[in-house]
Amino acid sequence: MSAKNDTARTAEILAGVDALFDEQVQFLQQLVRIPSQRGEEAAAQEFMADAMAGLGLEIDKWVIDADSMRDHPGFSPVSISYDKSWNVVGTHRPKKATGRSLILNGHIDVVPTGVATSWAYGPYEPVIKDDWMYGRGAGDMKSGLTANLFALKALHRLGLQPAAAVHVQSVVEEECTGNGALACVVRGYTADAAFIPEPLEPKLLRGQIGPIWIRVEVAGAPGHASGDFGKGAGAINNAIELIQALSELEVRWNARKSGYPPFQNHPHPINFNVGRIEGGEWTSSAPSACAFEVRVAVYPGQSTADACAEFEQFITEVSARNPFLATHPPKISYPGFMAEGYHLVGADAQEAALRRSHAEVWGDDLKEHAFAATTDARFFGLYADCPTLVYGPYCRNPHAFDECVDLESLRKVTKTLALFIADWCGLEAKESEARH
Amino acid sequence: MSAKNDTARTAEILAGVDALFDEQVQFLQQLVRIPSQRGEEAAAQEFMADAMAGLGLEIDKWVIDADSMRDHPGFSPVSISYDKSWNVVGTHRPKKATGRSLILNGHIDVVPTGVATSWAYGPYEPVIKDDWMYGRGAGDMKSGLTANLFALKALHRLGLQPAAAVHVQSVVEEECTGNGALACVVRGYTADAAFIPEPLEPKLLRGQIGPIWIRVEVAGAPGHASGDFGKGAGAINNAIELIQALSELEVRWNARKSGYPPFQNHPHPINFNVGRIEGGEWTSSAPSACAFEVRVAVYPGQSTADACAEFEQFITEVSARNPFLATHPPKISYPGFMAEGYHLVGADAQEAALRRSHAEVWGDDLKEHAFAATTDARFFGLYADCPTLVYGPYCRNPHAFDECVDLESLRKVTKTLALFIADWCGLEAKESEARH
Numbered sequence: 013m014s015a016k017n018d019t020a021r022t023a024e025i026l027a028g029v030d031a032l033f034d035e036q037v038q039f040l041q042q043l044v045r046i047p048s049q050r051g052e053e054a055a056a057q058e059f060m061a062d063a064m065a066g067l068g069l070e071i072d073k074w075v076i077d078a079d080s081m082r083d084h085p086g087f088s089p090v091s092i093s094y095d096k097s098w099n100v101v102g103t104h105r106p107k108k109a110t111g112r113s114l115i116l117n118g119h120i121d122v123v124p125t126g127v128a129t130s131w132a133y134g135p136y137e138p139v140i141k142d143d144w145m146y147g148r149g150a151g152d153m154k155s156g157l158t159a160n161l162f163a164l165k166a167l168h169r170l171g172l173q174p175a176a177a178v179h180v181q182s183v184v185e186e187e188c189t190g191n192g193a194l195a196c197v198v199r200g201y202t203a204d205a206a207f208i209p210e211p212l213e214p215k216l217l218r219g220q221i222g223p224i225w226i227r228v229e230v231a232g233a234p235g236h237a238s239g240d241f242g243k244g245a246g247a248i249n250n251a252i253e254l255i256q257a258l259s260e261l262e263v264r265w266n267a268r269k270s271g272y273p274p275f276q277n278h279p280h281p282i283n284f285n286v287g288r289i290e291g292g293e294w295t296s297s298a299p300s301a302c303a304f305e306v307r308v309a310v311y312p313g314q315s316t317a318d319a320c321a322e323f324e325q326f327i328t329e330v331s332a333r334n335p336f337l338a339t340h341p342p343k344i345s346y347p348g349f350m351a352e353g354y355h356l357v358g359a360d361a362q363e364a365a366l367r368r369s370h371a372e373v374w375g376d377d378l379k380e381h382a383f384a385a386t387t388d389a390r391f392f393g394l395y396a397d398c399p400t401l402v403y404g405p406y407c408r409n410p411h412a413f414d415e416c417v418d419l420e421s422l423r424k425v426t427k428t429l430a431l432f433i434a435d436w437c438g439l440e441a442k443e444s445e446a447r448h
Numbered sequence: 449m450s451a452k453n454d455t456a457r458t459a460e461i462l463a464g465v466d467a468l469f470d471e472q473v474q475f476l477q478q479l480v481r482i483p484s485q486r487g488e489e490a491a492a493q494e495f496m497a498d499a500m501a502g503l504g505l506e507i508d509k510w511v512i513d514a515d516s517m518r519d520h521p522g523f524s525p526v527s528i529s530y531d532k533s534w535n536v537v538g539t540h541r542p543k544k545a546t547g548r549s550l551i552l553n554g555h556i557d558v559v560p561t562g563v564a565t566s567w568a569y570g571p572y573e574p575v576i577k578d579d580w581m582y583g584r585g586a587g588d589m590k591s592g593l594t595a596n597l598f599a600l601k602a603l604h605r606l607g608l609q610p611a612a613a614v615h616v617q618s619v620v621e622e623e624c625t626g627n628g629a630l631a632c633v634v635r636g637y638t639a640d641a642a643f644i645p646e647p648l649e650p651k652l653l654r655g656q657i658g659p660i661w662i663r664v665e666v667a668g669a670p671g672h673a674s675g676d677f678g679k680g681a682g683a684i685n686n687a688i689e690l691i692q693a694l695s696e697l698e699v700r701w702n703a704r705k706s707g708y709p710p711f712q713n714h715p716h717p718i719n720f721n722v723g724r725i726e727g728g729e730w731t732s733s734a735p736s737a738c739a740f741e742v743r744v745a746v747y748p749g750q751s752t753a754d755a756c757a758e759f760e761q762f763i764t765e766v767s768a769r770n771p772f773l774a775t776h777p778p779k780i781s782y783p784g785f786m787a788e789g790y791h792l793v794g795a796d797a798q799e800a801a802l803r804r805s806h807a808e809v810w811g812d813d814l815k816e817h818a819f820a821a822t823t824d825a826r827f828f829g830l831y832a833d834c835p836t837l838v839y840g841p842y843c844r845n846p847h848a849f850d851e852c853v854d855l856e857s858l859r860k861v862t863k864t865l866a867l868f869i870a871d872w873c874g875l876e877a878k879e880s881e882a883r884h
Contacts (some may be wrong), residue, residue, distance in 0.1 A: 124729040126572075126670050126736035198601040223673070234562050236847040237659070237721035237743045238821035247723050248740075257738060284683050285673035287731035293560040294725035295661045295741040296623065297847040298822070299723055301548065301560035304684075305731040307673045340492050348731060385674035409670040428523045 022372055025434060028166035028252075029367070029427045036162040037419060039063070044138040044147040044153045048120050050092070056120050057098040060182040062291070063161055067168065069102030069180060075159065076184065076195040084198060086191035086395050088350040088394040095096030097184045099192055099225060104164070104178040111176035111438030115398065116164075116429075117193065117205035118157040121310030123411050124151035124368045130413045144408070144416040151407025151417035152347060156209030157182055159404070159422065163430040167439065171329065174437035178185060179203060186388050188225070188348045193388035205362045205436060206400040207429065209349055211407030214425055216380040219274040219355040220402075221309040223386050224316055225348035226323060228254060230291075231340045234300035245336035247302035248291045254342065257285055257330040263324065265308075274355060274382040281384050282309045290405055296441050305347065311355030320346070356392035359399030362436070365399055369431035373424050403428070455633065458808055461870060464602035465863045472598040472862065473581070473855060475499070478582040480574040484556050486528070488622045490555050493534040496618040497830050499597055503604065504868035505538030505616060512620065512631040520634060522831050524786040533620045535628055536735045538613040540600070546768055547874030549639035549825035551834065552600075552822055553580060553629065554593040555622030559847050562594075566849045580852040581842070587853035592645030595840070595858065599866035603875065610873035615639060624661075624745065625762075626786045629824035641798045641872060642828040642836040647843030648854060650861055652802060652816040652842035653793040655710040656838075659715055659822050660752060661784035662759060665725075667776045670736035681772035684727045685737035686861040691740060693766040694720055697759070697831025701744075708747030710791060710818040717820050718745045725857065736801045741783065745820070748789030756782070791824035795835030798872070802837050806865035809860050839864070 048056035076097050081087045112127070125135035125148050133139040133150040145155075160180050167173060179201050183192030210217075232247025262284040275281040284306055291302025292418055310319045324344055331337035356363075363378075370378040389400035405421040474554050484492035497507055517523045561571035562585050571584040581591075587640040596616050603609060615637050619628030646653075668683025698720040711717040720742055727738025746755045760780055767773035792799075799814075806814040825836035843858040844850070 121813055123733055126733075130736065167649065187730075203501060206787050223732060233849040235823060235845070237719055237723065238819065246722065248691075252691065255684075255688065283673055285734060286682065286728070286730065287673065287735055288728035289684050289738065290726045292722070292741075293562060293625075295723035295743045296659060297559055297720065297723055298721060300849070302725065305728075358562070383674065385672060394572045409671070411730070412658075412670040413736070 013279060016179065022431060024170050025166060025430050026427050029162065029237050029423065029430055032166055033167065033423050034309065036158050039160045040145065040154055041138040043083055043157065044150050045136055048134055048149065049124055049289070050120050050121055050188060051096060053120050057100050057182060060120060061100045061159065064100065064102030067102065067161065067164055068187055069104055072101045072377055072440065074099055074184070074447045076192055076339045078191065081191060081194055081198050082175055084392055086190065086194045088191055088348055089346050090189055090191065091347055097192070099184060099195055101196060102180040104174060106112055106175050106177065107440055107443065109176050111174060112205065113177040113203035114433065114437055115179045115181060115201060115203045115392060116160040117181040117183065117206055117208045118153050118160055119184065119192065119388060120182050121151065121184050123187050123189050126413060132414050140419070143416040143419045144412050145419055146416040148415055151211040151415050152406070152410040153210050153404070155211060155417040155422050157403050159209045159429050162171045163426050163433055166430050167433065168442055171442050172439045173442040175440040176437040177203065189335040190351060190388055190391060191444060193250055194392040197391050201217055202227035202396040202398050206398050207432065208387055208389055208400060208402045209404035209425055209429065210387050210402050211404045211410065212383055212402060214370065214374065214403060214421060216363060216378055217356065217383055217387070217389065218380045219312050220353060220386050220389065221311060221384055222316060222351035222353040222390070223307050223309045223349040224319060224351065225305060225307055225346060225347045226301060227305045227345040227347050228327065229303045230303060231359055232299050235298040237296040237298060246298040248299045250334060250337055251291060251302040252288065253334060254327065254330055255286055257286065258306065258432065272313060275311055276385065276410060278382050281311065283384055284308050305379065310353055312355035315352060316350050316352060322412065329402055351386050352390055352394060354393050356393065356399060362401055365435045366403060369428045369435060372431055372433050373428045456573060458867060461602060461866050462608055462842055462863050464605045465598065465866055467737055468602055468605065469859050471596050476581065476586070476590055476594045477574040478856055479593065480586050481572055482862040483572055485560055485622060486557055486584065487532060489556050490534055493536050493618060494823060496556060496593065497536045500536065500538030500616055501823040503538065503597065504598055508537040508539065510535055512628060514627065516635050517627060517630055520630060522827055523785055524627055525782050526625055526782035527783055532626070535620060535631055536618045537632060538616040539825040540610060542609065542613065543610050543876055543879065544582055545612050547610060548641065548872050549613040550610070550869065550873055551615045551617060551637060551639045551828060552596040552645045553617040553619065553642055553643035554589050554596055554826060555620065555628065556618050557620050557623050558588065558591065559623050561707065562849060567632060568850050576855065579855045581850040581855055582850055584851055587841070587851050588846040589646050589840070591858045592840050595645045595822065595862040595865050598862050599869055601737065602866050605877050608875045609878040610640040610869055612873040613639065614873060618653065618717040619824065626787060626824055626827060627751065628829040633827050638834050642825070642834050643868065644823055644825055644836060644838045645840035645861055646818055646867065647839050647840045647846065648718040648838060649842055650801060650806065650857060650864065651764060651791065652814055653819055653823070653825065654816045655748050655818040656789060656822050657747060657820055658826070658827065659743050659744055659745045659754060660755060660786040661782060663739060663783050664743045664763065664782045664816065665737065665739045666690065667737060668735050671734045673732040677793040685740040686770060686773055687725065687727060687740055689770060689824050690763065690766055692734065692812060694742065697762045708749060711747055714818050715877035717747065719820055720744050730812050743785070746789055748791035750789065752786055752788060786822045787822050787832060788826055790829050792829065792835060796852055798835050801868055801871045802839060805864045805871060808867055809864045828831050
């Protein structure tokens with residue numbers, strides 16, 4: 013049986029997603045209730061593995077291993093242990109592989125919640141209001157993980173399954189390094205296409221930048237706060253001086269966008285974000301040390317090594333203006349993302365299938381956009397010769413208080429994905445076990 | 449026997465300090481080797497209590513109690529537990545109280561070390577080089593504590609002792625609240641004079657400002673570092689905005705110095721020191737919170753409550769310029785020093801005695817100065833009707849790396865103190881226990 017996409021089949025698939033949607037929403041609520049910040053993903057991955065097993069998928073569950081990837085160009089440095097960092101992949105194998113294979117990827121890790129009391133309902137309380145579900149990860153991207161599972165389940169409900177291998181991946185580390193998705197590539201997973209339902213709107217993601225995390229450790233000449241005993245060049249003030257100078261470099265990097273498709277018309281592709289700072293020990297002592305972490309970014313095709321070298325050179329130049337820093341240069345290190353950008357090209361067949369499915373569900377043409385951040389798409393696209401489509405529901409306040417996902421868009425994305433699977437992989441009858 | 453200060457007696461006393469000085473230096477090294485940062489003072493206080501007992505002093509050792517002082521005007525707020533915060537007072541009682549009583553005060557607590565590897569010899573390794581002893585607390589103020597003990601011991605060596613009550617105090621909390629010295633006042637300790645050998649040079653301290661510690665908690669609108677999802681007013685940037693504005697208030701407060709003796713001619717009495725900062729949770733999220741602690745100060749006679757009100761008003765004004773902060777006002781609290789300034793007046797007799805002793809040892813006239821920080825002198829001077837002399841050795845790098853004390857100045861300060869005790873308290877024969 014091939015993917016016909018005829019009107020009747022399409023209607024059946026769409027109805028199948030609808031029929032399961034209450035269950036999908038409940039599943040998403042259960043998943044949001046399981047915190048999965050970095051280092052505590054194990055319980056949520058267990059939950060995902062059970063769900064995949066329930067779909068009849070063959071489970072591959074392993075602790076990712078930094079040493080096995082350290083020399084890979086996609087590797088990002090880490091300082092934490094991966095002892096509890098489980099990846100889960102559930103594989104569907106067709107009876108007869110007549111279609112094109114597919115990776116359905118999503119990440120289980122969520123970012124910190126910030127002050128929990130600043131949330132309307134608490135970060136892990138998946139309240140639904142006006143058809144938006146709230147909670148850390150409700151959008152980014154536990155919603156997408158449910159789309160991957162329930163698109164397949166809707167087909168099963170019709171007695172159908174993909175006529176090609178499908179690897180459903182739930183990975184760790186998307187929010188800081190990408191080493192979870194990289195571990196899938198290194199383990200040998202690839203396919204004719206990959207699909208990641210990141211909550212970046214139901215548009216085709218044409219390109220993404222590559223974030224780099226940089227830690228800058230700044231010294232100061234400590235001293236008594238009275239200042240009577242010689243001037244202490246306080247480390248906090250020195251750090252502030254560097255942070256403020258960085259806006260100059262950010263302007264310089266954004267000014268280069270015309271050379272980097274698809275970001276020529278993006279309003280501000282390269283955001284510098286000072287996401288953490290810590291300095292000083294004693295309120296009445298001029299601080300001797302202050303460290304901050306800034307997230308910068310490169311364009312698709314731009315070398316991360318070159319960007320780091322330019323950043324370091326800039327810090328050296330700015331430090332030269334400060335007599336203390338000139339002789340006590342800041343120490344620079346890279347504690348996370350060292351990501352290349354990704355520009356989706358050579359994916360005509362994949363894009364065409366998505367266009368058809370999208371139009372069927374939404375009744376309009378698929379639009380595309382470029383994203384001033386990253387997704388795990390880069391690993392499959394750059395290092396596994398597997399063009400990757402990123403397309404997902406609407407999300408408000410990702411990484412912020414009151415993150416929430418639009419459930420109606422999740423329903424439609426799940427429908428689009430189900431139709432895409434039918435189109436890309438083709439369908440075959442799902443043998444009921446009773447018939448054996 | 450009265451304090452004669454005649455040539456022979458003076459020479460004997462000075463020779464007595466010299467004879468014990470090697471022992472005093474070794475004692476100081478032992479004391480420096482016992483870390484005594486806030487919360488870990490107990491071992492060093494045990495060591496001090498043993499030394500006081502060895503001098504035949506009557507020991508009073510107690511855990512200070514915040515609740516017993518909370519309503520006292522000299523109290524500074526605390527957030528830590530005082531469960532392990534021991535004060536030690538050793539009291540000498542004369543056979544016949546013919547002289548004037550005296551408090552010899554010093555603090556056992558030291559400030560944090562900063563990066564230990566930035567020290568030439570390690571913060572708790574009391575190396576002596578070119579007659580300077582290095583180490584955290586070597587100057588501020590374990591040297592002074594040894595002066596208190598060894599001035600008395602030098603008199604004992606001559607078979608003499610003060611002809612008045614002397615309370616030798618080793619207190620906690622000088623570096624953050626002063627609640628250790630306050631606890632002595634509340635416990636009833638007072639005298640006709642107090643003497644604190646803080647390492648502020650062998651000069652008379654005419655006045656000191658009163659530091660106030662202020663914690664400012666700043667919010668931000670968190671968000672994804674891509675900035676695509678609406679502008680997050682990052683908390684770290686908001687904090688930097690406030691920190692930089694504070695220099696305006698610092699200028700304003702210093703401009704008032706002409707109204708506050710003895711600081712009219714001080715180059716810069718009021719130092720604002722941003723001693724700590726911490727913000728953000730995730731390098732790729734715009735930070736939702738950032739807190740910093742700043743040390744500000746008031747002049748002698750200026751109300752701390754007025755200064756706090758003015759500070760809060762200033763933060764309100766600056767916040768009004770920032771649309772986010774205007775509706776999310778920073779939270780201000782007071783986690784330490786809430787200290788009044790102190791101006792030494794009405795202490796003619798005490799000063800005259802110090803002038804005589806100083807001239808005898810140093811061969812020049814006693815100079816005086818005003819200090820842009822605090823000492824525990826304020827408690828005895830303001831709240832116990834006990835004029836307090838602050839006078840001590842030379843120290844380099846207090847609160848900094850490679851703090852060190854000039855041992856030759858410590859020797860001379862100990863001599864000056866021994867002569868001062870003889871002058872102020874008078875002397876009587878120390879009954880040898882064998883004679884009983």
